Amino acid sequence: MEVQEDGDHFISLQLAGLASAQMALRAAIDLKVFSIIADARPDAHLSAAEITSKIPTKDPSSAACTLERMLRVLGANSILSIARKPLGNNGEHGCHEWTYGLTKKSRCLVSSSTTDEATFSTSFILLVTEREMLESQRMIKDAVLDPRRSPFYKAYGVNFYDYMGEKPRLRQLFNEFRRPLVCFLKFESGFKDLKELMDVGGGIGTTLAKITSMYSQVRGLNFDLPHVIAAAPKLPGVKHVAGDMFKSIPNVQTILLKWILHNWDDEHCRKLLINCWEALPRDGKVIIVEMAICEALGNNLEATDVLIQDYFMMLLMNGGKERTLAEFEDLGKALGFTKIKIFPMPHWSIHVIEFHK
Numbered sequence: 465m466e467v468q469e470d471g472d473h474f475i476s477l478q479l480a481g482l483a484s485a486q487m488a489l490r491a492a493i494d495l496k497v498f499s500i501i502a503d504a505r506p507d508a509h510l511s512a513a514e515i516t517s518k519i520p521t522k523d524p525s526s527a528a529c530t531l532e533r534m535l536r537v538l539g540a541n542s543i544l545s546i547a548r549k550p551l552g553n554n555g556e557h558g559c560h561e562w563t564y565g566l567t568k569k570s571r572c573l574v575s576s577s578t579t580d581e582a583t584f585s586t587s588f589i590l591l592v593t594e595r596e597m598l599e600s601q602r603m604i605k606d607a608v609l610d611p612r613r614s615p616f617y618k619a620y621g622v623n624f625y626d627y628m629g630e631k632p633r634l635r636q637l638f639n640e641f642r643r644p645l646v647c648f649l650k651f652e653s654g655f656k657d658l659k660e661l662m663d664v665g666g667g668i669g670t671t672l673a674k675i676t677s678m679y680s681q682v683r684g685l686n687f688d689l690p691h692v693i694a695a696a697p698k699l700p701g702v703k704h705v706a707g708d709m710f711k712s713i714p715n716v717q718t719i720l721l722k723w724i725l726h727n728w729d730d731e732h733c734r735k736l737l738i739n740c741w742e743a744l745p746r747d748g749k750v751i752i753v754e755m756a757i758c759e760a761l762g763n764n765l766e767a768t769d770v771l772i773q774d775y776f777m778m779l780l781m782n783g784g785k786e787r788t789l790a791e792f793e794d795l796g797k798a799l800g801f802t803k804i805k806i807f808p809m810p811h812w813s814i815h816v817i818e819f820h821k
């Protein structure tokens with residue numbers, strides 16, 4: 465057994481600050497604190513007053529005091545680094561101010577023109593700190609005691625996708641939050657011989673537009689719920705189709721299911737995959753893009769990333785969950801898909817899984 469030492473209670477007291485760190489982080493993103501520091505110089509350290517001078521506040525000196533306390537919490541969580549800067553003549557009489565710089569954690573939140581990882585990470589943080597997400601997390605205990613409904617359903621009385629239909633801000637945030645497509649689009653062997661691809665649950669069609677722009681021989685069909693299709697822009701090479709994938713899917717050569725199966729329990733996945741099977745010709749296939757839970761749950765960043773996504777599936781969707789590769793294989797085989805091919809994609813814990821009819 466571990467021996468308790470004097471001061472150990474400080475370790476447990478840090479747990480009380482976990483939510484504060486996340487909310488301070490959200491405020492810092494909204495106020496563009498990380499970009500303000502990065503724009504000064506990549507390795508810059510700025511004081512709260514210097515950062516505040518770039519923020520449109522009504523009262524800069526009071527705002528700098530509030531900001532300073534927020535920055536210190538970010539510093540305590542290694543989201544910013546803190547340095548002591550002497551003031552006046554070499555810091556006579558011990559006068560100094562604190563300055564704040566980017567760390568590995570916050571540098572990844574600053575957009576650069578070459579990657580969209582920052583857009584993904586910031587929109588994910590903004591999404592998971594939205595009021596509805598926080599309110600749902602207060603219902604986790606109730607969902608353990610009575611697991612028939614997700615915490616989100618317990619808080620709002622509807623399923624997450626129906627709720628989003630009525631909430632433009634949440635819908636916009638959700639649409640912005642997309643894992644970078646770069647690695648998945650390199651899945652060349654999967655697209656170069658296709659004539660027709662239907663992205664089922666394709667949202668507003670962004671993924672499909674990217675695919676059809678790279679593989680011009682592909683006729684793109686984007687299938688989603690009517691309220692999603694109603695808000696979808698016109699996109700070259702993409703025809704939008706409104707419908708309910710649990711009722712029926714129009715006939716098509718190949719189906720893409722990207723981040724769809726993880727939203728649903730096994731029974732819904734089976735129903736959806738049966739509808740896919742019926743829509744496909746004899747030589748058709750379903751291309752599934754999902755993260756996969758590692759068989760050995762190690763304490764590494766990639767494994768943790770999948771587990772965090774799995775936590776949000778539990779939060780939002782009745783029966784939603786991330787799966788292991790073996791679980792995907794079992795699903796496909798049980799429905800009679802004859803050949804199952806798995807392609808691990810580098811980074812982002814993503815796998816492309818083909819179910820061949």
Ligand SMILES: C[S@@+](CC[C@H](N)C(=O)[O-])C[C@H]1O[C@@H](n2cnc3c(N)ncnc32)[C@H](O)[C@@H]1O
Pocket residue numbers: 625642664665666667668671687688689692707708709710721722723724727
């Ligand atoms: C997690 S999002 C994935 C969106 C997109 N495939 C992507 O990778 O960005 C799930 C999508 O499934 C759609 N969806 C949910 N229920 C549906 C249904 N019954 N029929 C068709 N689409 C549905 C949602 O509207 C949403 O766009």
